[in-house]
Amino acid sequence: MNLYNLAKQFPSEEHALAHLMKVRWPGGITCLYCGHDKCWLTESKNKSGKPRRVFQCAKCKMQFSATTGTLFHDSHLPLTKWFAAIALMAEAKKGISAAQLGRHIGMTYKTAWYVCHRIREAMREIDPEPLGGKGKTVEVDESFVGGTESGKGRGWTTQSAKVRVLGIAERGGRVHLQSVSSLKNEEIKPILDAKIDPETEKIATDGATRYLALIPAEKHERGNHAKEKKTGKPISNQTIEGAFSLFKRGLIGQYHQLSSWHLDRYLGEFCWRFNRRGMQPWIFGMTLNNMVCRRPLPYKKLIEF
Ligand SMILES: [Zn+2]
Known part of the structure; x- marks a missing residue:
């Protein structure tokens, strides 16, 4: 409104x-x-x-x-x-x-x-439905967000000051973003298990090898950005990358001093709105x-x- x-x-x-x-x-x-x-x-x-x-x-x-x-x-x-x-x-x-x-x-x-x-x-x-399901593809990706350190000027960032965020998206549908302290299997697997419907047909990731042990081979759709660009094929992780880039553009424009402690609250707000696009009224x-x-x-x- x-x-x-x-x-x-x-x-x-x-x-x-x-x-x-x-x-x-x-x-x-x-x-x-x-x-x-x-x-x-x-x-x-x-x-x-x-x-x-x-x-x-x-x-x-x-x-x-x-x-x-x-x-x-x-x-x-x-x-x-x-x-x-x-x-x-x-x-x-x-x-x-x-x-x-x-x-x-x-x-x-x-x-x-x-x-x-x-x-x-x-x-x-609160307790959202798992992403994906029969006949659906879910995308998984990760990204670093935040990291501007005060006193060093805007844009001065270090990898250590940034927070790692795991993103899961139903292709063309809902997303889930949450901060993670590492990309170790023991941290990522429970999240994937909880957030992705076991009936999901395909799980798409980028070319990173870290997902090989986490996603059953018959479901895994491993992308290759360079190849996709060359052949003009759409990027396999389009939905999740779109969500990450929208969140980051908001982050750069609005939250110069976002504390990592509050990051999950901001991510929650972002997903809530993103998942209701088209329901604006x-x-x-x-x-x-x-x-x-x-x-x-x-x-x-x-x-x-
Ligand atoms: Zn009473």
């Missing part, structure tokens, strides 16, 4: 709250603590003195708000700003930096950073749904590493 339509659909905080409640309680409000379906609306004030809408359960008397226990938990930011942030992140094909998001919506870098991470948490795939709704269904992400948890 673009910002114009968003502002039309949710012109005020009231509209945004009504929508959020509909998403959270499609069958009508129920108590978060005992499940009772009679709750009274009471107006109270938050720490900064602003009015806060709180519900009180008629049975257990516990109080809660529409955002209690969700990824919006404890946020003082208006919902209309949250909705704008979700829309911007859902639309940004290559990602959007916290600094840019903060400038667009009007919030400090620190707030924007935290907002981005909470939305990213909503964009994390629904991405905002899907993200919002996860924002209210998933548990809070405390700030402390993000900075503790």
Whole structure:
């Protein structure tokens, strides 16, 4: 959803709250603590003195708000700003930096950073279907990302400062990217086993010999870039290479100081959006749904590493 339509659909905080409640309680409000379906609306004030809408359960008397226990938990930011942030992140094909998001919506870098991470948490795939399947081809490849060291100028990189990322893609379909500490068989094999459907017909890799021990010979489609270029045949790892290059272009443009600890969260966000290309009109709704269904992400948890 673009910002114009968003502002039309949710012109005020009231509209945004009504929508959020509909998403959270499609069958009508129920108590978060005992499940009772009679709750009274009471107006109270938050720490900064602003009015806060709180519900009180008629049975257990516990109080809660529409955002209690969700990824919006404890946020003082208006919902209309949250909705704008979700829309911007859902639309940004290559990602959007916290600094840019903060400038667009009007919030400090620190707030924007935290907002981005909470939305990213909503964009994390949980137990996705394995990639591939009967009659399908899956591509496997790896790449280095990140690695700009501060104080040495942009573009100054060392291999050791970069993080190795393993990529698996259904040809023409979904992708999975995750950081790995090495390309040793004992690290890669469990990932391939978990992420690739055993019925997959072909598994394509580049010419590297490291995959010979990991992929059964009858399924293995080993590419040769130089030969493919010469004969004009399409590159065998087109989908996964496309995903890597899109992620890196976003990385270069947006995240100059990406920490390797957070890399998997950024990769998760990227895959979530990439795997929903063509579903653009629904991405905002899907993200919002996860924002209210998933548990809070405390700030402390993000900075503790
Ligand atoms: Zn109750």
